[in-house]
Amino acid sequence: xxxxxxxxxxxxxxxxxxxxxxxxxxxxxxxxxxxxxxxxxxxxxxxxxxxxxxxxxxxxxxxxxxxxxxxxxxxxxxxxxxxxxxxxxxxxxxxxxxxxxxxxxxxxxxxxxxxxxxxxxxxxxxxxxxxxxxxxxxxxxxxxxxxxxxxxxxxxxxxxxxxxxxxxxxxxxxxxxxxxxxxxxxxxxxxxxxxxxxxxxxxxxxxxxxxxxxxxxxxxxxxxxxxxxxxxxxxxxxxxxxxxxxxxxxxxxxx
Numbered sequence: 001x002x003x004x005x006x007x008x009x010x011x012x013x014x015x016x017x018x019x020x021x022x023x024x025x026x027x028x029x030x031x032x033x034x035x036x037x038x039x040x041x042x043x044x045x046x047x048x049x050x051x052x053x054x055x056x057x058x059x060x061x062x063x064x065x066x067x068x069x070x071x072x073x074x075x076x077x078x079x080x081x082x083x084x085x086x087x088x089x090x091x092x093x094x095x096x097x098x099x100x101x102x103x104x105x106x107x108x109x110x111x112x113x114x115x116x117x118x119x120x121x122x123x124x125x126x127x128x129x130x131x132x133x134x135x136x137x138x139x140x141x142x143x144x145x146x147x148x149x150x151x152x153x154x155x156x157x158x159x160x161x162x163x164x165x166x167x168x169x170x171x172x173x174x175x176x177x178x179x180x181x182x183x184x185x186x187x188x189x190x191x192x193x194x195x196x197x198x199x200x201x202x203x204x205x206x207x208x209x210x211x212x213x214x215x216x217x218x219x220x221x222x223x224x225x226x227x228x229x230x231x232x233x234x235x236x237x238x239x240x241x242x243x244x245x246x247x248x249x250x251x252x253x254x255x
Contacts, residue, residue: 014251020214032074041223120172141154160195169183183206218248
């Protein structure tokens with residue numbers, strides 16, 4: 001991708017639901033960015049939106065295309081295959097073997113290089129007992145080779161407040177000598193902010209400098225009022241000053 005002002009900032013751009021593009025240090029990683037099967041509660045990418053994404057810099061020339069898991073509201077085989085054909089040099093990583101050319105996240109952890117960034121995929125249980133057999137991998141996107149910049153945690157559909165989160169972060173080297181965590185930005189599904197057992201981990205243990213909340217329907221499709229609900233509970237956070245809600249197509253947040 002081009003070397004421009006993306007080098008100076010981390011930019012996170014929403015596709016739909018929990019799909020994002022992370023641009024930093026001249027490189028770009030997509031996480032759960034391509035899906036097109038509509039579910040009852042959450043928004044997805046329409047053909048018209050897909051065309052608009054092709055005109056948005058955040059959704060061109062990815063260095064990596066990553067999926068936390070392969071549920072329909074996070075992953076499309078067809079859209080991913082199309083992106084792989086258009087950008088054959090992009091690293092593709094997901095927890096299941098779906099493509100001939102891909103990395104498989106397995107055995108609890110996967111690390112790989114994506115341009116000037118490193119991606120660490122960490123296995124965490126999927127939320128909900130009915131999904132106990134689903135492989136869900138959070139990911140941490142960080143500058144490669146120990147460079148300066150942000151460590152960005154994307155949880156996927158991890159079980160709320162799961163103790164495996166801090167265990168996996170420590171195993172991957174994202175703890176520090178003071179007992180804290182070297183996570184600058186956390187991108188979480190909205191229940192992690194809405195429910196006490198998730199919010200406690202974020203607010204009292206991880207304490208990221210920036211919190212981005214996603215997995216929300218677009219406002220015009222939010223029949224259950226999730227957006228209004230999450231805005232009401234933000235006042236319950238005590239230790240995170242910068243909290244942002246991702247719920248608008250191609251919304252870009254600069255950190």
